[in-house]
Structure formats: C-alpha cells, structure tokens
Amino acid sequence: MARTAEPGRRDSILDAAHAVFARKGYAAAGIADLAGELGIGHGTVYRYFENKRDVASAVLDRALGRIAEVVAADPPDATAGLDEYRAQVWRIGRRLYALFAADPALGRLVFFDLATVDERLREQHRExxxxxxxxxxxxLRNGQERGFLRGDLDARVTARVVNGMVFEGAAQVARDPTAVALRDAWIRAVVMLMFDGLAQPGPPS
Structure with missing residues (x-):
C-alpha cells in the first residue's frame, strides 16, 4: 500500500531546506542533507518533491510570499495625504527589515543563493x-490620484526604482542582522529620497 502524505511534513521539509540551503549554499546541498536535517529517509523527501530544484523553487516561493505578506499589511489606498504615506512607508520598511533581521537566511536565499540557480528559478524571481x-x-498611483504625489511620475518605473533601494537595503540587513542602526539608516535614506523627489511641488513662496 502506498504511504500517504503526512500533514505538515512538506512544510517541515521546506523549513529544513531553508536552513540547509542558507548554511551550505544550494550547489553544495543535497537531498541527503535535507533528509539528515530532519532525520528522515531520502524517499520521504521524494514523496513531496521531484528533486532538489523542485525543493528550491518551493523554498523561494514561500520566502517571496513572506515578503509580500509584510507589504500587503498596509493597503495601497489607506493613505490620503503625504504625511500618512510617509508614515506608511516607515511602517512597511520597519516590518520588512525586521523580517530579514529575524531570519537572515531569508535574505541570502532570496537575493543571492536561489535567485540565480537556473533559468526557471531566475524567471520565478523576476515574476x-x-x-x-x-x-x-x-x-504611487494612490498618491497621484489624491494629488499628493507628482502626476508626471511613471508609476511603474518609479516603483522599480523604489523597490531597488528597499531590496538593496534588505540585502545589507541580511548580511548584518544585528545592526539596528543600519536598518534605520536605510529606511531613513529611502524615505528621504522618495519624499524629497516625489512630493507634489508646492506653490512658490
């Protein structure tokens, strides 16, 4: 009789893979390492995943989902003015960098180890x-529609610029998760660049 999948086993394998890939690197880790981390046989891993690359894809997908959850906690249309939006960016930044500080492996996997394994994972990362x-x-469009961000911004391109700054900071935080001052400095820099450059110009004084 075929053995049935155990509730929670897939998640436990992903937890183990998260730790092993971060510790050894994807290239050096094998299914044996994942199984050994949990004290299970190789066959158990293969009941849930086709191969190591399949595991890596699931680890990356879950890691990216955790990042998305942090951002989604503040809806885009929740702010009606520039001060509210500034505070919102601070909240999101603090939560995001706290996530990477609490789990440094997350940043290493998302920004380094798993993002370039092969073309399929690179495409998953790009998506x-x-x-x-x-x-x-x-x-950004919420701010444009409400009149507190510049209407001539290309929201899509500007979003990539902002995210590039935020994710570079997150990668730095992942390298040194104990540096609280570094986290605050990155958030402050992102906020200053965003709001000095994006705020709707006021009337001449």
Whole structure:
C-alpha cells in the first residue's frame, strides 16, 4: 500500500531546506542533507518533491510570499495625504527589515543563493519582482490620484526604482542582522529620497 502524505511534513521539509540551503549554499546541498536535517529517509523527501530544484523553487516561493505578506499589511489606498504615506512607508520598511533581521537566511536565499540557480528559478524571481513592482506602483498611483504625489511620475518605473533601494537595503540587513542602526539608516535614506523627489511641488513662496 502506498504511504500517504503526512500533514505538515512538506512544510517541515521546506523549513529544513531553508536552513540547509542558507548554511551550505544550494550547489553544495543535497537531498541527503535535507533528509539528515530532519532525520528522515531520502524517499520521504521524494514523496513531496521531484528533486532538489523542485525543493528550491518551493523554498523561494514561500520566502517571496513572506515578503509580500509584510507589504500587503498596509493597503495601497489607506493613505490620503503625504504625511500618512510617509508614515506608511516607515511602517512597511520597519516590518520588512525586521523580517530579514529575524531570519537572515531569508535574505541570502532570496537575493543571492536561489535567485540565480537556473533559468526557471531566475524567471520565478523576476515574476515575483514584477508583482512587487505592481504593488508598489499601486501606492504611487494612490498618491497621484489624491494629488499628493507628482502626476508626471511613471508609476511603474518609479516603483522599480523604489523597490531597488528597499531590496538593496534588505540585502545589507541580511548580511548584518544585528545592526539596528543600519536598518534605520536605510529606511531613513529611502524615505528621504522618495519624499524629497516625489512630493507634489508646492506653490512658490
């Protein structure tokens, strides 16, 4: 009789893979390492995943989902003015960088190890960045529609610029998760660049 899948086993394998890939790197890790991390046989891993690359894809997908959840906690249309939007960016930045500080492996996997394994994973990573750009663009369009961000911005391109700054900061935080001052400095820099450059110009004084 075929053995049935155990509830929670797939997640436990992904947890183990998250740790092993971050510790050893994707190239050096094998199914044996994932199984050994959990004290299970190789066959158990293969009941849930076709191969190591399949595991890596699931690990990357889950990691990107955790990032998306942090951002989505603040809806794009929740702000009605520039001060509210500034505070919203601070909240999202703090939550995002706290996530990477609490789990440094997350940043290493998302920004380094798993993003370039092969063309399929690179495409998976690009698609996620496209979704993040869409979401950030929605915040910008909200500001444009309400009149507190410049109407001549290309929201889609600007979203990629903003995300590039944010994710570079997240990668730095992942390298040194104990540096709280570094986290605050990155958020402050992103906020200053965004709001000095994006705010709707006021009337001449």
């Amino acid at each position: 996620a960045l496209d979704r993040f750009a869409d979401y950030t663009a929605a915040y």
